[in-house]
Amino acid sequence: MTKELTYLNYLKQDRLPHQWCPGCGNGIILKLSCLAMEKLNFPKKGTVMVSGIGCSGRSAGFFDLDSVHTAHGRALPVAEGIKLANEELNVMVISGDGDLFGIGGNHLLHASRRNTDITVICISNAIYGMTGGQCSPATEISSKTLTTPRGNVDTPVNVQAIVTAHNCFYARSTTYHFNHAMKCIFEALQHKGFSFVEIKSQCITNDGRRRGFKNSYEMLMSYKEDYKINNNTNALEHNEIGIIK
Amino acid sequence: MAKRLLQGNQAIALAAVKAGLNFFAGYPITPASEILHELVNQKTIKVLQMEDEIASINTIIGASLAGAKSMTATSGPGFSLMQESIGHAHMMEVPLVIVNVQRVGPSTGMPTFPAQGDILQCKYGSHGDYFPIVFYPNSVAELYEFTFKAFNAAEESLSPVIILSDSYVGHLYETIEEADYPISKRTLAPLGTSNRHFTGLTHEGSIPETSDPEAHKKLMNHFKAKQKTVSGKYNSYEYIENKSSDTLLIAYGALSRAAYDLKENFAIYRPVRIFPIVEKLRDIAKKYKEIVVMEMNAGQYVNEVEGLLHRQVKRIPIMGGNIDLNEISTKLRRIKKKK
Numbered sequence: 001m002t003k004e005l006t007y008l009n010y011l012k013q014d015r016l017p018h019q020w021c022p023g024c025g026n027g028i029i030l031k032l033s034c035l036a037m038e039k040l041n042f043p044k045k046g047t048v049m050v051s052g053i054g055c056s057g058r059s060a061g062f063f064d065l066d067s068v069h070t071a072h073g074r075a076l077p078v079a080e081g082i083k084l085a086n087e088e089l090n091v092m093v094i095s096g097d098g099d100l101f102g103i104g105g106n107h108l109l110h111a112s113r114r115n116t117d118i119t120v121i122c123i124s125n126a127i128y129g130m131t132g133g134q135c136s137p138a139t140e141i142s143s144k145t146l147t148t149p150r151g152n153v154d155t156p157v158n159v160q161a162i163v164t165a166h167n168c169f170y171a172r173s174t175t176y177h178f179n180h181a182m183k184c185i186f187e188a189l190q191h192k193g194f195s196f197v198e199i200k201s202q203c204i205t206n207d208g209r210r211r212g213f214k215n216s217y218e219m220l221m222s223y224k225e226d227y228k229i230n231n232n233t234n235a236l237e238h239n240e241i242g243i244i245k
Numbered sequence: 246m247a248k249r250l251l252q253g254n255q256a257i258a259l260a261a262v263k264a265g266l267n268f269f270a271g272y273p274i275t276p277a278s279e280i281l282h283e284l285v286n287q288k289t290i291k292v293l294q295m296e297d298e299i300a301s302i303n304t305i306i307g308a309s310l311a312g313a314k315s316m317t318a319t320s321g322p323g324f325s326l327m328q329e330s331i332g333h334a335h336m337m338e339v340p341l342v343i344v345n346v347q348r349v350g351p352s353t354g355m356p357t358f359p360a361q362g363d364i365l366q367c368k369y370g371s372h373g374d375y376f377p378i379v380f381y382p383n384s385v386a387e388l389y390e391f392t393f394k395a396f397n398a399a400e401e402s403l404s405p406v407i408i409l410s411d412s413y414v415g416h417l418y419e420t421i422e423e424a425d426y427p428i429s430k431r432t433l434a435p436l437g438t439s440n441r442h443f444t445g446l447t448h449e450g451s452i453p454e455t456s457d458p459e460a461h462k463k464l465m466n467h468f469k470a471k472q473k474t475v476s477g478k479y480n481s482y483e484y485i486e487n488k489s490s491d492t493l494l495i496a497y498g499a500l501s502r503a504a505y506d507l508k509e510n511f512a513i514y515r516p517v518r519i520f521p522i523v524e525k526l527r528d529i530a531k532k533y534k535e536i537v538v539m540e541m542n543a544g545q546y547v548n549e550v551e552g553l554l555h556r557q558v559k560r561i562p563i564m565g566g567n568i569d570l571n572e573i574s575t576k577l578r579r580i581k582k583k584k
Contacts, residue, residue: 012440015452048436050307061444061453066436068310069444069453071333074303077295081307081315082436084291085268089311089437110296 007034010044012064019058023216025175025201026056029123032178032199033063033094036185047090050079052099055130055203056123059094073104076111079118087117090189097124097138097198101157105137108159108196112166115193121185122196125203126156133206144210159198160236164244169195171243172236175202176223184243191245200227200241246422253415256385257318257344257408258283260392262290265428266342267313270295270304272323275356276412277346280318298323302330302343309339310443312435314396318344320412321363322353325370331405332371335468337443340399340433342392344408346415347498349566358566359413359499361541365548367407368520374465376472378402379520380481381409383501385419390426391517394479397429402475404468409519411541413499413568472521481517484529493533494577495526495550500541503568507577511537519546522553530554537561537580539573 011034020026037047044065051060053072060067070078075095083091100108100122111118127145128134135145135152138159142151163170169191171184181199188195202208202219213219230240251259258280261269270293271281284292291313295301298319305315319327324345334341349355350362363370367379378398380391391408399406442451447461454460483501485508494511496504501515512533516523530536536554538547539561547560561576 044440046437048311058453061442061451064440066439067442068307068337068436069442069446070303070306071330071445074299074330074333077300077303078307078310081268081270081304081309082311083307084293084304085308085311085313085315086435086437106296107300110300 007031007038010034010037010064011062015062018062020055021205023202023204024055025125025203026059026123028175028178029094029121029199029201030059030062032182032185033092033121035182036189039186040189042090042189046088047092048082050075050082050091050093052095052104054096054099054128056094056096057099073099073102073107075099076104076107076120080111080114080116083116083118091118092189093118093120095120095122097122097126098128098136101137101159105157109162112163112168112194112196115166115168117193119185119188119191119195120197121188122159122198123201124198125201125207127203127207129203129206133210145207146210159196160244163194163196164235166194168193169245171197172200172241173197174200174223174227174241176220177227177229177241180229180241187243246424248420248422250418250420251385251389252279253385253388253410253417254279254346255283256389256421257392257410258287259423260389261316261342261396262287263425264393264396265314266290266316266396268305268308268315269293269317270301270308270315271317271319272296272298272301274320274323276348276415277318277320277344279415280344298326299330302327302334302341305341306330306334306337306339309341310436312431314340314400314431316342316344318346320346320348320356321350324363324366328366328370329372332373332375333445334405335371335375335377336445338403339405340403340431341405342395342399342408343405344410347409347411355566357412359411359541360566361411361498361500361545363409364519364540364542364545367409376469377405377407377520378472378476378479378518379407379409380479380517381498381519382517383414383498383515385414385417386421387517388414389421389423393426393428397427398475398479400429400431401478402471403433404471409498411499476518476521479518480523480525482523482525483513483515483517485513487512491534493530493536495536495538495546496540497546500539500563500568503570503573504539506570507573511577522549524553526550526553535559535580537577539563541566
């Protein structure tokens with residue numbers, strides 16, 4: 001007998017399959033979010049999903065919840081408005097690195113400073129995927145993108161430092177480390193105050209292929225190689241994943 | 246009824262609270278800050294001072310969707326920053342009230358001097374087509390009254406409604422009656438009660454529809470029809486007839502107060518609901534050979550009036566924030582001579 005996939009109840013199943021590219025990490029993070037909500041018995045009425053703009057911005061529309069697809073970079077202030085107007089609601093944000101660190105960077109600084117009780121899940125693929133693969137604020141130094149053909153020269157945003165500087169919850173994981181990522185979201189959702197989960201995710205279509213990856217499986221495997229879990233630290237190193245409370 | 250000496254900005258804040266305001270987010274800016282100052286002392290509402298005007302409007306979009314009657318207040322520079330999200334709020338059909346206390350621009354301009362440079366920005370500032378309802382009162386009592394109307398129109402049209410003011414009217418002190426006006430109830434169910442999807446993408450119901458031209462046309466027609474129905478309830482204007490004059494002088498806001506001094510020689514028309522333009526002006530204008538629009542900008546509303554009347558309209562731009570009756574009279578005489 002097959003096990004019933006009850007987490008799917010959190011999605012609008014008539015809108016599936018989603019329209020993201022084959023191999024995209026967004027679907028994994030959609031599933032992770034559903035599993036974490038299910039584990040916590042989040043009521044569908046009483047939970048609100050907010051997203052910004054970009055591939056990740058389309059996430060909110062798939063949830064069988066009241067959801068808001070905001071203007072580019074504005075997911076955080078909209079989510080804060082929702083939470084502060086009705087503190088009974090569980091408010092979650094799913095958005096990308098370009099949306100949250102780039103155009104919406106100022107709001108990240110201040111939402112964490114205000115410590116508003118919302119959970120942000122950042123699909124961090126280090127690329128502007130929807131617009132064709134331009135360099136993002138999370139792109140690694142020397143990485144080749146559409147707008148950095150000779151390699152990126154700018155330091156990626158240290159989001160861990162921003163969030164933890166305000167004593168907020170910060171977790172980092174990857175789409176390869178499924179159970180670890182799930183634990184990060186699960187704990188973030190239970191955290192009182194601002195919580196931020198950065199999940200490194202692969203974009204084969206507009207990032208990986210330009211960097212020499214053959215397929216998204218290779219990208220996932222590179223996360224296995226590159227990132228090690230550290231459960232005992234106050235500040236994650238560049239190649240570590242873990243939770244900072 | 247209690248009479249009270251109030252400042253224009255203060256009147257907006259107090260009326261908003263009476264009209265059911267639950268949530269305010271704003272950013273300090275001259276000459277609109279007094280609205281924020283007044284509201285932080287109100288115990289019944291939540292007030293947030295945000296990091297900028299973009300955050301302010303987006304926070305009230307969230308709060309409004311979550312069930313709170315919401316407002317923000319700013320001046321020209323902040324209003325410009327809000328433009329993208331104003332279009333977004335129209336697209337998602339979010340009831341909001343946005344106050345713009347105008348000052349001389351562009352850019353930082355003259356922060357403490359009045360201007361009317363944001364007239365067209367109200368209607369055309371955001372990208373794409375949208376159909377805003379905009380009120381521009383010219384006294385403290387009227388600011389008080391139209392704050393109620395703005396909240397009602399926002400709830401009825403499910404869209405952002407703009408109250409225009411200027412640093413003259415906003416900082417003016419007048420004694421007014423704190424009357425109670427009817428309040429429209431909220432019809433939009435708050436977030437957390439269903440599975441709706443609010444999106445800035447073209448949509449049909451909760452489903453984004455980004456490749457169907459018909460879906461977009463349908464949505465635009467819906468917005469337009471909604472604006473027409475709701476704005477029809479607020480055909481607010483002031484008309485001072487003058488049978489001995491062949492000239493109709495059109496002015497609004499601070500400058501219309503100076504126009505009152507010219508009513509011996511001219512007929513005066515003052516729109517209060519400036520957008521959508523009140524069509525009654527068409528009938529009124531027929532009685533006059535000459536139509537003159539004077540405004541504190543290089544000529545903005547005059548184009549809207551010409552568009553409505555399909556005839557040439559003369560313009561008197563009053564620039565630099567100074568209202569001088571001699572300057573106005575000289576310019577009017579010059580127009581008369583040219584005829």
